[in-house]
Amino acid sequence: MTDKTPLGTADHSETEFEHAKKIYEERLESSILRAYDLFPAPKDTPEWQVPDQLPLDVIPLFQSLVAPSDMEIVSLDGIDLITKLKDGSLNCVHVIGCFIRAAITAHKLVNCLTEVLPDLALKTAKQLDAERDSHEKYALYGLPISLKELISLSGLSCHAQNSYHIDRVVSRDSTLVSCLYSSGAIPYVRTNGPQILMSGESHSPLHGFTLNPHNTVLSSGGSSSGEGALISIGVSKLGLGTDIGGSVREPASFCGIYSLRPTFGRLSETGVDMMMAGNESIRSVCGPMTSDLRLIEAYMKDMGSKEVWRIDPSVDRWVWRTLDYGHMKKLRVGYCIDDGFVKAFPPIQKGILKLVEQLKGSAFEGMEVELTLYHPPSIATANKLLDAFYFPDGCERIKNHFYRFKEPITPQTQDILDGAREYTFEELWKMHQQRDEFRMDFHQDFTSKFDVVIYPVNNSVAPVFHTSKNLMYCGIWNLMDYPAVVVPTGAKVCDFSYEKTTEFRSELEKLCWKPWTENGADIYKNAPVCVQIVAPRWEDELAVNVAKWVDHKVNKKHWSE
Structure with a gap:
């Protein structure tokens, strides 16, 4: 990565952050105007302005503001969309125009984009239309795909929500993007995240707040904030985010959609601008987010077929397996409502217990299902390790950037800065040993009792x-x-x-519960209740298959018995 030009300020009265914010806003606005030039609004587009007061649930408003002719395309599920593109019922240029216009409308309501990609999308769509006779080689033929901004695209800036990288331009596509092109997908927008991309929320001084489409008083989550909002509101069918502490899972959970945090080594990290690039104490992964669970499996099958490990040494050798359950007598499923560190909010506890009742008596792939309450061991120990591993430099690099650019600091970032301390090499090496010992003990406890676990995504x-x-x-x-x-x-x-909850085991738990105890359920109206299906390393296929089973039982989605 190189800096295209030194940032500098045109006006000495503004800080470098203020100048960077201006660049950010102008870049986004110019990309929207360019999109309108290349993809003019259809005749049935309603005339509208963003209302002064957004409704709590903004999804019906969004649907009313998109042209009906566009909505007809955007409302198709991803599998049907690919099928219609392959059989010629639809063409790629028309479809990508519908998605770009809908994404801009969504952005004006929930503030989810960093940039629209009209020229790139049009060029890619035209190429795919010209190659429709060869569509069978493209697993994701013509599918519009949104990307978290830190996933590099050649010739574009990659700032990862950091003002001090606002003009950092990358010279080549990330491996993930190259794979998407080879699958026939069309990148069409880039989505935002919180400051320094290390928060479960969606606030950045560069762009403001990304809103939850189900309840605009609430956050869409982080750090793949824009992906969660854009998919949930009903535009993107498939997007890519990153996850080092829940960043594809928390936005999915908070916005009521699906996501996969895969085992490290399945999807390339090359060309993905991680906040802690080079820090291998804890590894980030990229993962798909979607409104249709089938697309997670389709995407992972496709990525597993590409032998990416031949061109990218960061990727392990793998294929997406079709599992044979002949060796299993039963499926051992754990479920957790309290990790012993911070108990989950009442709707999550009640939602999981209701889910367990719905699953009782069911068979999975012809097997008996055993459901048992899970009490994970030593979460407080894990928390101490993670606190050290995320910023072992004590956040000094970030603090220096903030000081130089005079960037305002969000409350979530301030919590990180206040809690960080610097570690010596010797201290870090010792904690790596503790990490490895912890993993062994935790893994043995997990696998001795369960095949998968149903788990909260957040408290x-x-x-x-x-x-x-x-x-x-x-x-x-x-x-x-x-x-x-x-x-x-x-x-x-x-x-x-x-019922009112008044007893807490620690000051941290009391603090985490403060918004619930002070506001009650009313402020969380419409908020979805989601779970994560967790399996041991490299058992991604099992996690997805159990997720399909759960999805069919509770949502009646797409999956046969």
Whole structure:
């Protein structure tokens, strides 16, 4: 990566952050105007302005503001869309125009984009239309795909929500993007995230707040904030995010969609601008996010068929397996409502218990299913390790950038800065040994009891802004490098009744519960209740298959018995 030009300021009265913010806003606005030039609005587009007061649930408003002719295309599920593109019922140029216009409308309501890609999308769509006779070689033929901004695209900036990287331009596509092109997918927008991409929320001084489409008082989650909002509102069918502490799972859970945090080594990290690039104490992964669980399996099957390991040494040798359950007498499923560190909010506990009742008596692939309450060991120990591994330099690099650019600091970032300390090499090496010992003990405990576990994604449903304090319901699986699939339970906060909770085991738990104890359920109206299906390393296929089973049982989605 290189800097195209030194940032500098044109106006000495503005800070470097203010200048970077201006560049950010102008880049986004110019990309929207260019999109309107290349993809003019159809005649049935309603005339509208963003209302002064957004409704709580913004999805019906979004649907009313998109041209009916566009909505007819955008509302197709991803599998049907690919089928119609392959059989010639639709063409790629027309489809990508519908998605770009709908994405811009969504952005004006929930603030989810960093940039629209009209020229790139049009060029790619035209190439695919010209090659439709060869469509069978493209697993994702013509499918519009959204990308978290830190996934590099050649010739474009890659700033990862950092003002001090606003003009950093990359010289080549990430491996993931190259794979998408070879699959026939069309990148068409880039999506935003929180400051330094290390928060379960969606606030950045560069762009403001990304709103949850189900409840605009709440966050869409982070750090793949824009992906969660754009998919949930009904535009993108498939997007790519990253996850080092829940960043594809928390937005999926908070926005009521699906996602996969795969085992490290399945999907390339080359050309993905991680905040802690080079820090291997804890590894980030890329993962798919979607409104249709079938697309996770289709995407992973396709990636597994490409032998990416031949061109990218960061990727392990793997294929997506068809599992044979002949050696299993039963499926051992654990379920957790309290990790012993911070108990989950009441709607999550009730949602999981309701889900367990729905699954009782069911068979999985002809096998008996054994459901047992799970009490994970030593989460407090895992939390201490993760706190050290995320920023072992004590956040000095980030603090220096903030000081130089005079970038405002969000409450979530301030919590990180306040809690960080610098570690010596010797201290870090010792903690690596502790990490490896912890993994062995935790893994043996897990696999001796369970094949998969149904687990909360966070102690909270979609959070009130600036209240998210705990990532351990996701972070433990990053530490273990276990794959996890987020699935909506079909329940929402308003589906249950609640009693007041007043007893807490620690000050941290009390703090994490403060928004619930102070506001009650009303502020979380419409917030979805989701779970993650967790399996041991390299058992991604099992996690997805169990997720399909759960999805069919509770949401009646797409999957046969």
